[in-house]
Amino acid sequence: MNSDFQKISEIKSLPEGSRAQFCACAILKSLQKRLAKNGSEFLVADFADNSGSMTLMVFADSLAYISLTRASAGDAFKIFGVADFYNGRFSPKIDSMEKLSEEELQSLLGELVEVAPENADAMRAELFSIIEKIPNPDVRETVKYALNDVGEVFFRSTAAIKMHHAYVCGLLEHSLHLARLAVKLLPMYPFVNPSLAIAGAVLHDIGKTIEYSQGLATEKTKIGILQGHVVLGFRIVRKAALKCKLNEDLTGRLEHIILSHQGELQWGAAAVAATPEAVFVSMLDYLDARMGAVYSALKTGGDGEFTDLVPALQTRILQSKPDDEFAGAKVEVSSGKKIFIATSNAHKVKEIKAMFEEWGVDCDVGGADEIGGMPECDENADTFEGNAFIKADALKKIAPADAYVLADDSGIVVDALGGNPGIHSARYAGVKGEGADKANNEKLLKALENIPDGERSARFVCVLALVCPNGERKSFEGRVEGFINHGAKGKNGFGYDPLFELPEGMTTAELPEACKNEISHRARALKELIKFLKTQ
Numbered sequence: 001m002n003s004d005f006q007k008i009s010e011i012k013s014l015p016e017g018s019r020a021q022f023c024a025c026a027i028l029k030s031l032q033k034r035l036a037k038n039g040s041e042f043l044v045a046d047f048a049d050n051s052g053s054m055t056l057m058v059f060a061d062s063l064a065y066i067s068l069t070r071a072s073a074g075d076a077f078k079i080f081g082v083a084d085f086y087n088g089r090f091s092p093k094i095d096s097m098e099k100l101s102e103e104e105l106q107s108l109l110g111e112l113v114e115v116a117p118e119n120a121d122a123m124r125a126e127l128f129s130i131i132e133k134i135p136n137p138d139v140r141e142t143v144k145y146a147l148n149d150v151g152e153v154f155f156r157s158t159a160a161i162k163m164h165h166a167y168v169c170g171l172l173e174h175s176l177h178l179a180r181l182a183v184k185l186l187p188m189y190p191f192v193n194p195s196l197a198i199a200g201a202v203l204h205d206i207g208k209t210i211e212y213s214q215g216l217a218t219e220k221t222k223i224g225i226l227q228g229h230v231v232l233g234f235r236i237v238r239k240a241a242l243k244c245k246l247n248e249d250l251t252g253r254l255e256h257i258i259l260s261h262q263g264e265l266q267w268g269a270a271a272v273a274a275t276p277e278a279v280f281v282s283m284l285d286y287l288d289a290r291m292g293a294v295y296s297a298l299k300t301g302g303d304g305e306f307t308d309l310v311p312a313l314q315t316r317i318l319q320s321k322p323d324d325e326f327a328g329a330k331v332e333v334s335s336g337k338k339i340f341i342a343t344s345n346a347h348k349v350k351e352i353k354a355m356f357e358e359w360g361v362d363c364d365v366g367g368a369d370e371i372g373g374m375p376e377c378d379e380n381a382d383t384f385e386g387n388a389f390i391k392a393d394a395l396k397k398i399a400p401a402d403a404y405v406l407a408d409d410s411g412i413v414v415d416a417l418g419g420n421p422g423i424h425s426a427r428y429a430g431v432k433g434e435g436a437d438k439a440n441n442e443k444l445l446k447a448l449e450n451i452p453d454g455e456r457s458a459r460f461v462c463v464l465a466l467v468c469p470n471g472e473r474k475s476f477e478g479r480v481e482g483f484i485n486h487g488a489k490g491k492n493g494f495g496y497d498p499l500f501e502l503p504e505g506m507t508t509a510e511l512p513e514a515c516k517n518e519i520s521h522r523a524r525a526l527k528e529l530i531k532f533l534k535t536q
Contacts, residue, residue: 005078007111009051009300012090014083016304022092024079025049025100027112028071029162029217043068046162047079050114052300056081056094063096073217076100076112089308113216114167123169123176124155130179131202133397135375136195138246142254143199146206146240153209160208161218163312164292171209175202177288178281183400185284187371192276194372194398196250200257200281207233207258230270233258257281337533338364342395342407344374347494352406354513355526363533371398384409384423385475388465396467404469406529410462410521412496414444414484416451425496441488441499448484456483460500460508460521464529474532478524480508492516 005025014020026047036042036059043058045068056079058064067077081094100108116123134140147154159165159174178201186194207229213219223232237258241251257278262269263286273279290312297307297317306316341349349367356363368374377394379387392407399405411425421428421444429439448456464476481503488498490509493516497509508516516523 007051008047008049008054011083011092012052012054012300016085016088018083020083022079022081022083025108025112026054026077026079027216028068028073028075028077029053030073031068031071047077048114049112050110052114054090054092054300056092058094062094064094067097067099071099073219074215076105076108076216088304090304116165116167116169116173118169118173118176120155120169120172123172127172127176127179127202130176130183130198130401133183133399134195134198135372135394135398136250138244139195139199139250139254142237142240142244142246143202145244146203146236149236149240150206150209153214154206157209157214158212158218159205159292161212161220164289164296166218166296171205174288174292175205178202178204178284181284181288182280185280186398187366187400189276189280190370190372192280192372193253196253196257196275196277197280199254200261200277201284203233203237203254204258204261204281204285205229205233206236207231210236228268230259230262230268234270253277261285337362337536338366338400338403340371340395340399340403340405341365341367342374342391342405344368348408351522352526355523356530359527359530361530361533368395371395371400379409379423382423384411384461384463385465385477387423388463388475389467389473392465392467402469404533405467407465408462408522408525409465410460412444412458412500413461414448414456414458416455416457417447420447437495441496444484444496444499445486453483456485458482458484458500460496462521462525464522464525466529466532468536474529476525476528476532478521478526478528480519480521480524482508 004023006022008024008026011022011024014022024047026049029046029048031046032044034042034044041060043065045056045058047054047056058068064079071077077100078098079094080096081092084091084093105112131140131143134143155172156168157171158167159170165171165174179198182197182201186192186197210232211220211224211229213221234255238251238255241254246254253275256271256273256275259270260273260278261282263273263282265272273282293310293312294317297310298319300307305320306318309316341352343349344367346367349365353365356365374391375394375398377390379390381387381390388407388409391409392405395407396405409423411422413419413422421440425440426436429436429443431439459482460480462478466474466476468474482500484499485501485507488509489501489507490498490511492511492513493509498507501507508520
């Protein structure tokens with residue numbers, strides 16, 4: 001700011017008792033007329049620049065009183081006064097004010113308007129990357145339609161008049177915070193639908209694009225006063241859902257998140273949260289709104305021991321930092337990597353976990369069910385690798401951003417059958433569920449009933465597809481050679497294990513689990529994967 005002027009944060013940091021004179025430039029945010037106990041009028045004016053805000057009391061005997069009676073919210077002023085304190089709280093005495101000319105305003109605009117601390121372009125890009133993680137394509141398109149419908153105002157609007165994220169791009173920042181929290185916390189609550197939770201996090205406050213004016217001082221619009229952002233947001237989301245043909249059940253549940261996100265009826269909610277997703281979003285909103293209020297209070301609190309009263313919390317916040325030499329240390333919940341397996345097959349997840357533990361790999365392994373279940377995907381590639389990446393990409397859309405996603409596609413390749421069952425191994429007989437293994441084995445034996453022993457060569461093939469947090473894609477292949485015998489032997493394993501005989505004369509279903517984990521096609525692919533992970 002011009003060296004002739006001081007920032008509000010600098011003025012509020014002046015030592016108590018200094019009674020130093022100051023000159024500030026700030027935007028009038030709100031103005032109220034009140035009566036003192038003696039019946040005289042005074043004005044309560046909230047001013048802000050991009051460093052913070054301050055509340056001034058201006059009495060009728062001040063020259064500044066005349067200037068303010070002619071002012072409107074959004075006007076910018078030069079403010080001349082003396083820094084003073086009352087009962088430990090910043091309470092300056094104002095001598096006079098001068099309204100800035102339009103030319104002066106434009107030259108100082110960057111210093112007067114508070115903007116979100118995070119880069120707006122980066123926040124926007126990150127928000128859309130999270131939206132792309134929404135598993136349900138209809139929900140995903142509904143979110144995109146709603147954002148496109150309100151336009152650029154969503155990315156510039158404040159999130160509040162005063163309470164939290166009350167600055168340019170505040171709505172974007174607050175919505176992104178909720179979306180980040182949703183992605184991080186969804187793995188802890190597998191009963192929460194990830195599509196609805198992320199959509200609700202992004203859209204919960206979209207009605208504020210209409211509720212608030214978008215000038216230098218935020219005020220409620222006429223429609224904002226009459227309906228409020230909850231109802232306005234409901235209308236925006238309903239229109240988007242209808243346009244995108246979102247089914248009736250999901251539409252109702254998404255609307256409920258918007259209507260209930262304020263938490264309590266007395267806080268402005270139109271309904272009390274009554275679905276897991278609505279409770280989830282409401283709690284995220286409560287957390288980020290309150291922490292946003294704490295951030296604002298600390299940013300503008302001056303050098304006193306405590307901030308001014310934070311209305312949202314009904315308390316003042318201690319400003320000194322903890323006496324902790326490790327305060328800057330990064331907290332690691334787990335020293336290992338988090339890897340989600342793109343399957344709902346508990347046998348497969350258990351087998352991979354056991355291998356990692358046996359080989360001393362420090363990775364936290366989980367299945368798709370931990371993050372809402374395996375999304376539907378069409379495995380239409382003509383190679384094991386292609387189908388593995390289709391599954392990995394589908395799960396990556398709902399997985400935490402810092403997690404690895406691993407998928408496999410495996411099967412049995414029989415030379416006498418031209419490589420079949422191959423990529424169709426799991427669905428070879430066209431049977432799903434509990435009887436699939438038996439039906440597949442019976443069909444394979446039938447196909448080979450006239451093939452002599454010397455021509456029954458086969459191999460198990462497994463291809464692992466890994467998608468890294470940074471987007472890198474790697475594949476790893478493992479093979480085990482053998483042949484198909486004439487009947488099932490052994491009770492361990494699953495799938496084609498009872499038919500697949502190794503050169504040593506035992507089927508993979510006859511091997512102890514520890515031995516199988518050492519020599520299986522999946523184990524061999526995993527060993528190659530682990531070599532890669534150790535370089536990360």
